[in-house]
Amino acid sequence: IEEYKRAANLDQKDPRAHRRLAAIYMGKNDWEEAIKCFRRSLDISATSVDDLYKLGICYAQTGTFLQAEAAFVTSLALQQVSGPSPEDPRREDIIRALAMLLVAEGRYADGAAQFQNVYSLTKDSPRGPNDNYLLKQAQLLADRKDASARELISAFEAIPEANRENSRHMLVQTLMKVGKPALALKEMEPVDSDRIDKDPRWLLFQPRAARLHGDFDQARNLIEEALKKVGSSDARQALAADMLIEKARILSGAHQYKDAEESAKAALEKVDKMPASYVVLGQVKLEEGDPLSAIDFAKKSLEQNPYLTDAYLLMGDAYFKKGNAKEALDNYKKAAEIYPGLIDTHKALLRAYKALALNDEYKKEEQQVTSMEKTQ
Numbered sequence: 001i002e003e004y005k006r007a008a009n010l011d012q013k014d015p016r017a018h019r020r021l022a023a024i025y026m027g028k029n030d031w032e033e034a035i036k037c038f039r040r041s042l043d044i045s046a047t048s049v050d051d052l053y054k055l056g057i058c059y060a061q062t063g064t065f066l067q068a069e070a071a072f073v074t075s076l077a078l079q080q081v082s083g084p085s086p087e088d089p090r091r092e093d094i095i096r097a098l099a100m101l102l103v104a105e106g107r108y109a110d111g112a113a114q115f116q117n118v119y120s121l122t123k124d125s126p127r128g129p130n131d132n133y134l135l136k137q138a139q140l141l142a143d144r145k146d147a148s149a150r151e152l153i154s155a156f157e158a159i160p161e162a163n164r165e166n167s168r169h170m171l172v173q174t175l176m177k178v179g180k181p182a183l184a185l186k187e188m189e190p191v192d193s194d195r196i197d198k199d200p201r202w203l204l205f206q207p208r209a210a211r212l213h214g215d216f217d218q219a220r221n222l223i224e225e226a227l228k229k230v231g232s233s234d235a236r237q238a239l240a241a242d243m244l245i246e247k248a249r250i251l252s253g254a255h256q257y258k259d260a261e262e263s264a265k266a267a268l269e270k271v272d273k274m275p276a277s278y279v280v281l282g283q284v285k286l287e288e289g290d291p292l293s294a295i296d297f298a299k300k301s302l303e304q305n306p307y308l309t310d311a312y313l314l315m316g317d318a319y320f321k322k323g324n325a326k327e328a329l330d331n332y333k334k335a336a337e338i339y340p341g342l343i344d345t346h347k348a349l350l351r352a353y354k355a356l357a358l359n360d361e362y363k364k365e366e367q368q369v370t371s372m373e374k375t376q
Contacts, residue, residue, distance in 0.1 A: 001021060001024060004017045004018075004020050004021045004024070005017070005021065008021070008040075012044075013044060014044070015040075015041035015042075015044040015045045015048070015051070018037045018038070018040040018041035018044070019037070019038070019041050019051065021033075021037040022034045022037035022038045022041065022054065022058075025037060026054070026057075026058065029061075031058045031059075031061045031062045032062065034054075034058045035055060035058045035059065035062070038051050038054055038055040038058065039055065042055070047078055047082065049075045049078050049079045049082075049084075049085070049087075049088045049089070049094075050075075050087055050088055050089060052071045052072075052074050052075035052078065053071070053072065053075045053088075053089045053093075053094050053097065055071045056068045056069075056070075056071030056072040056075065056097060056098075056101070057097060059071060060097070060100075060101050060104065062273070063273040063304060063305070065101065065104070065105050065305060065306075065307070066306070068101050069098065069101055069102075069105075072094055072097055072098040072101065073098070075089075075094055076091070076094050076095065076098070079091060079094070091121070092118050092121045092122055092127075092131075095114055095117050095118050095121075096114075096115070096118045096131070096134070098114055099111045099112075099114035099115045099117075099118060099134070099138065100134075102114060103137075103138050103141065105305060105307040105308075106305070106307050106308055106309055106338060106339060107307050107338060108138055108139075108141040108142035108339065108341070109142040109340070109341070111138040111141075111142075112135060112138035112139045112141075112142050115131065115134050115135035115138050116135055118131050118134075118135075119131045119132055119135050126160075129155070129158050129159045129160065130159050130160075130163060130167075132155050132158070133152070133155040133156055133158070133159050133167065135155075136148070136151050136152040136154075136155040137152055137155075137170065137171075137174050139151070139152075140152045140174060140175075140178055141174060141177065141178060141341075142341045143341040143375075144178045144179070144341050144342065144343070144376045145375045145376055146180075146375065146376065147375070149175060149178070149180055149183055152171065152174065152175075153171070153183075153187065156168075156171050156187075165190075168187065168188075168190070168191065169199070169201060169202065171187055172184045172185075172187050172188050172202075172205055173205075175187060176205060176208055176209065176212070179212060179376075181208070181209035181212045181213060184205060184209065185205070185206075185209055188202070188205060200226070200229055200230050200236070200239060201239060203225075203226035203229060203230070203243070204226065204239075204242060204243060204246060206222045206226075207219045207220075207222035207223040207226060207246060207247075207250065208246055210222060211246070211249060211250045211253060214253075216250055216251075216253050216254035217254075219250045219253075220247070220250050220251070220254070223243060223246055223247045223250060224247075226243055227240065227243050227244070227247070230243060237270045237271060238270070238271055240267075240270055241267040241268075241270040241271040241274055241277075242267075244263050244264070244266050244267035244270070245263075245264060245267045245274065245276050245277055245280060247260075247263045248260045248261075248263035248264040248267065248277070248280045248284075249280060251263060252280060252283060252284055252287070255287075257284045257287055257288055260280065260284050261281060261284050264277045264278075264280040264281045264284070265277070265281070273304055274304075275300075275301040275302075275304040275305045275308050275311065276301075276308075276310070278297045278298070278300040278301035278304075278311070279297070279298070279301050279308070279310045279311055279314055281297045282294040282295075282296075282297030282298050282301070282311075282314045282318070283314060285297060286314070286317060286318055286321060291317075291318035291319070291321040291322045292318075292322075294314060294315075294317070294318040294321075295315055295318045295319070297314070298311045298312075298314045298315040298318065299315075301314075302315075307338050309335045309338050309339040309342060309345065312331045312332070312334045312335035312338070313331070313332070313335050313344060313345065313348055315331040316328040316329070316330075316331035316332040316335065316348055316352070317348070319331065320351065320352065320355070325352050325355040325356050326356065328348075328351075328352050328355075329349070329352035329353070329356065332345060332348040332349045332352055333349070335348070336349060341372075343369060343372045343373065343376060346365055346368050346369045346372065347369060349361075349365050350362060350365050350366060350369060353365055
């Protein structure tokens with residue numbers, strides 16, 4: 001690092017030292033320093049597709065979604081204009097990174113569209129089955145249909161066996177996220193205790209399944225055991241934060257709001273960029289009859305991820321509780337625009353349309369909810 005810093009100072013018109021510094025920082029997971037180095041390199045060589053692509057990766061790792069998206073989109077545009085060079089990443093790699101970012105933001109339909117573009121480029125290559133699996137994952141997240149869940153499992157079984165076990169965690173996580181805990185636990189059965197000991201991320205799924213089934217006592221016991229096994233090492237701070245958010249959801253579901261609030265705040269102490277923590281805190285305040293605080297927490301969550309559907313639903317519920325159905329409707333519409341496949345958004349729209357006596361809209365939305373209930 002010191003030698004590359006000296007090199008950068010000796011020739012301030014040469015971006016190579018900054019790029020090599022950035023590579024070292026990426027290897028150390030020091031994303032903030034890597035971002036600084038890539039930005040310095042781009043100050044010298046503004047049209048570097050590779051620098052922009054890697055800058056986007058670094059921004060994505062820090063949860064800085066808008067900057068990450070801008071970097072990926074700009075790198076694609078530059079490559080389109082100038083044509084690919086030997087130093088550039090492959091076009092499908094950039095599109096894949098953009099698609100993964102969109103899924104991480106919660107823009108599942110947009111992510112699926114980008115994965116479709118990637119798969120059209122790789123379907124006849126060895127990477128094809130893996131990209132098809134990513135495509136099916138995004139499609140399930142987008143529409144939450146039972147048929148899409150079956151397609152995802154089929155796509156998972158079609159990827160090379162060497163990659164399958166590394167992808168199983170994502171499969172289980174996705175099935176859990178779309179509210180299909182029984183399927184998720186079935187796909188978790190091949191994971192033995194030794195593997196769970198080595199990779200404690202698996203410990204999240206049993207308590208989450210118990211919560212989704214409404215068994216809050218069992219869920220709380222399981223998450224407490226999981227937190228003990230994860231411990232407090234620096235390397236596991238993010239995982240511990242995820243578990244504390246899950247604990248907060250469990251406690252909130254059990255109407256233990258004070259404990260839920262403490263757990264959500266503890267998650268933020270470990271990782272400050274956790275928009276889900278603010279959503280849980282807002283939901284607790286709403287249950288306690290404090291919609292103004294709920295709105296404030298929803299805004300904090302949206303500052304970190306402006307595409308978080310749960311935050312718009314929380315905001316809408318808070319305004320609804322305040323008696324402002326029109327403002328609630330505006331937020332519900334934003335949630336439905338981002339995540340049209342989530343039935344909760346459409347049920348929320350129903351409440352707002354009914355309160356505002358928008359009968360035609362209510363009837364149309366009621367048909368939508370009925371149709372979604374049949375497929376999900």
